[in-house]
Amino acid sequence: MTAERPYDPRARRRAVRVAWIVGVLGALVAAAVVVVPLLRPGPRPVFQLPVACGETWRLSTYPGHDDYDVDLFPTTGEAWGRPVLASADGTVTVAGINGSLGGRTPQDPDGPRGRGGGYWVKIDHGGRWETQYLHLLEPPSVRAGQRVARGDHLGRVGSTGNSGAPHLHYEQRRGWEKVETHFDGVPSGITSDDREYTVRLTSANCPPNRP
Numbered sequence: 605m606t607a608e609r610p611y612d613p614r615a616r617r618r619a620v621r622v623a624w625i626v627g628v629l630g631a632l633v634a635a636a637v638v639v640v641p642l643l644r645p646g647p648r649p650v651f652q653l654p655v656a657c658g659e660t661w662r663l664s665t666y667p668g669h670d671d672y673d674v675d676l677f678p679t680t681g682e683a684w685g686r687p688v689l690a691s692a693d694g695t696v697t698v699a700g701i702n703g704s705l706g707g708r709t710p711q712d713p714d715g716p717r718g719r720g721g722g723y724w725v726k727i728d729h730g731g732r733w734e735t736q737y738l739h740l741l742e743p744p745s746v747r748a749g750q751r752v753a754r755g756d757h758l759g760r761v762g763s764t765g766n767s768g769a770p771h772l773h774y775e776q777r778r779g780w781e782k783v784e785t786h787f788d789g790v791p792s793g794i795t796s797d798d799r800e801y802t803v804r805l806t807s808a809n810c811p812p813n814r815p
């Protein structure tokens with residue numbers, strides 16, 4: 605028979621400490637296994653132009669805009685009040701006022717400029733993809749938390765916020781980064797604001813029964 609080891613409180617405290625460290629490390633690894641895939645962007649949704657099916661719009665940028673940002677102007681008819689549509693299915697995360705509205709309206713197009721984006725909408729498309737729609741005429745027709753389908757009406761083209769003329773300022777983002785806009789799977793070519801650049805595209809944001 606061996607003698608029982610005397611009770612050692614220090615050894616016991618050490619064992620408790622080691623158990624804690626192992627537990628915390630295990631929890632961190634488990635959290636990383638869950639969180640890291642959530643941070644990795646998913647595949648790019650097939651975004652469509654945020655305007656009515658079949659319409660041709662001018663997509664442009666200019667020095668001082670911001671790389672990848674797109675301004676949309678219709679090639680025919682008035683810009684004021686034209687419908688702005690969701691580029692893809694998603695969930696509205698913001699629908700409200702960015703900066704200040706200013707006073708530019710169809711009745712007073714040269715009224716005082718506001719700041720920022722004016723009335724705007726932001727949509728989360730999942731997989732860390734996001735689109736933004738700025739300078740809307742009126743309060744958006746959607747609210748935060750609402751599910752939208754591609755082609756759903758978000759608001760109307762206006763000139764609220766820091767806007768020179770009625771147009772739709774539009775962005776696509778992956779994670780927190782702006783990226784080159786793609787429409788119907790094709791890159792727009794607007795990648796830098798070093799110089800003025802314009803491209804004309806026709807919207808394929810069509811109802812499912814009208815391909």
Ligand SMILES: [Zn+2]
Nearest residue numbers: 673674675773
């Ligand atoms: Zn813009």
